[in-house]
Amino acid sequence: MSRFPRFLLGAASALALLAAAGGLAFWVGRVASLSPGPLETQRQVVVPRGGTETIAAALAEQGVIANPRFFALVAWLTRDAGPLRAAEFTFPAGVSLQDVLHILREGRAVQHRLTIPEGLTARQIGSLIAGAEALRGEMPAIDEGEVLPETYAYQRDDERAALVRRAEAAMSRALADAWKARAPDLPLATPREALILASIIERETGKPEERARVAAVFINRLRRGMPLQADSTVAYAAADGGVLDRPLSRADLERDSPFNTYRRSGLPPAPIASPGRETLRAATRPDTTDELYFVADGTGGHAFARTLEEHNRNVARWREGRQGGAGAAGGAAGGGAAGGGAAGGRP
Missing domain, CATH: 3.30.1490.480 (Endolytic murein transglycosylase)
Known part of the structure; x- marks a missing residue:
């Protein structure tokens, strides 16, 4: 055999060995990557x-x-x-x-999740978002009532400002939907007024089944030109836009503030918290009742009344249940100025 064919045979053998080695390496790597x-x-x-x-x-x-x-x-x-x-x-x-x-x-x-509960103030929501460790960036200013309470999913290192913008857009959509489906002849001129009313309702009751009934009381009062006399608005004013950590006092009820719905008729100038979707619906589609008063019933709910006489009886029962403790100086939706009864909104 000439040297040339022998060279080809050697080269072919070397290539075969390299191919075998490469195949073995690939197989080993494949097995290793699957292990x-x-x-x-x-x-x-x-x-x-x-x-x-x-x-x-x-x-x-x-x-x-x-x-x-x-x-x-x-x-x-x-x-x-x-x-x-x-x-x-x-x-x-x-x-x-x-x-x-x-x-x-x-x-x-x-996916991280941040839940904003119903009824929080802008300050509380700001603290909640600022404390979310997986978010980054500065905490933007939040206007009262402009953020929709909901659970928001986000990824690590998403911007706080981006989450706030999503929550604000969600509130805009929810409010627009509620306003579009509103009941006829409401004494509310704008979606903004519906938002303000919903924020009061959210702070007045923690029971979902009461929302539309509480809304009806306030709507009836607005129609008659009666002060709302909502303790939640007085507490908001007393806490300077925060959450009051003590019972209301007589001085609180007499304080001259646009949020004091005992001294001022109509709605306050701005929301006092962020209402949820269901409360927005309640504010724009209230129950049909002729009730004008409600007071705490001692079980977490409220006793409703059509007349002042009936309301005063409910107030007396509430006081008896408190074993003589008068608590706040006035009553939600008409207690204080209309006859005096302790009741209040949500804590």
């Missing part, structure tokens, strides 16, 4: 920006992967599957390298 990883328990990991090496280092530090270099190699070999994303992800225990890469490329980032 369970070192993570002992499910963990949420913040994957940083900065490229494959930075991501590999973070995952190794959190115990998700064992070998950052092997991770980087497999990520490069599978780069056609898509880029690696920086976000917060949940990795299950024993997650394989292949699944780690799949999560980084196609998995859903961790």
